Amino acid sequence: MVAQRLHTATQPHELHLEVAGQRGARCPCPQCGALCPAHGFTEKRWRHLNFCQHECWVTASVPRVKCREYGAHPVEVPWARKGSAFTLLLEQAALALVREMPVLAAARLMDITDTRLWRIVRYYPDQAVVRLELSAVRAIGLDETACKRGHHYVTAFVDMVAIAELTKEGLDTMTIWKPKEKLPWIRKARSPRAALWRITHCLKYAGALVGDTPRLEPVRGTLATLKTHTRHVMQRWTSTHTNARLEGLNGLFQSARARTRGYRSAGTFIAMTYLIGSPACSRLRST
Ligand SMILES: [Zn+2]
Structure with missing residues (x-):
């Protein structure tokens, strides 16, 4: 120098x-x-x-x-x-x-x-991608994931052998995507009667899929909750209030979650949500 x-x-x-x-x-x-x-x-x-x-x-x-x-x-x-x-x-x-x-x-x-x-x-x-050594890959899986609003998708390729090794014990969770896909179908029910019928159908269908697989215990818990509170869920079809506004805040919650990664507790999550989403915190000054 x-x-x-x-x-x-x-x-x-x-x-x-x-x-x-x-x-x-x-x-x-x-x-x-x-x-x-x-x-x-x-x-x-x-x-x-x-x-x-x-x-x-x-x-x-x-x-x-x-x-x-x-x-x-x-x-x-x-x-x-x-x-x-x-x-x-x-x-x-x-x-x-x-x-x-x-x-x-x-x-x-x-x-x-x-x-x-x-x-x-x-x-x-x-x-890094250029240097990937892929000659040993024998089977790939691919899926589209939305990368921004509208129909913009990115195709993700996965080495099926590698991922199977990674998730050998976690593959049970793959079975529950089917009942999850049914949730929008319940939501679209036109009348309380139709909704009740769809919920009952979905509970039966999901219950059969989940069976008694030990790893899916949390899913069984969720299904039991839905069963217990069916009457309350039904109020969606009779009340004039909806959660739409709150669902609009999902992006905010996701950012807060991402930022508290590694330190997550209700306390850190709430603090970060206030910090990035509440007008109360825009008035903060460090001096
Ligand atoms: Zn030279």
Whole structure:
């Protein structure tokens, strides 16, 4: 490192670290690795992790090597990948953040644009996928999953052998998707009478499917609850109130759940729901 300067004219202040290679040193060609003489320099700049509360930038005169075989190329620097305007450490921090929070929130927190953050987020999985070794895969399963509103779907492919090994004991749970699919059918009943008939039918059907499989005990519990409270469920068809508004808040609850992952208790979940969803918390100030 040859110089460091703190720019106080900008808000937040910027710390600039200047790095330079030794003049006259030979550098490896990025194509073939041969040590070649430098042939001119290009000034480059990378955003690095903040230093205290200051934005930190690394600048360097990157040598261009002139290789006999591959011609002139700028050398690759060890602190950033080719073509990126960020250091590897900053990219690592960005990836850690987006695992925990929405990309937009992470972009705001890091003070970089969401487009640039997405470029980082998309780069690494692409690289990982290219390196997947799939020649041993013998059977695949596939399913469509909605990726946004409207009919936009992503097809998910699963290695059936690997997943069977992972879920050897959990496959019982696959049988209960059928009764679950029947729930919308109950909901669409036109009259209380039709609803009652559909609920009874569904209970019988699900009960037979579930049988006495030990792992499906929770499902048996749910079915018993539905049976006990059928009369209350029926009120949906006679009351003028619906849960539609609350169901609209499902997205909020999902975000709160995602953010309390690993620390989940009713208390943390409620606190996070208030924090991200209640107008009460928009008035909070840290000072
Ligand atoms: Zn070369």
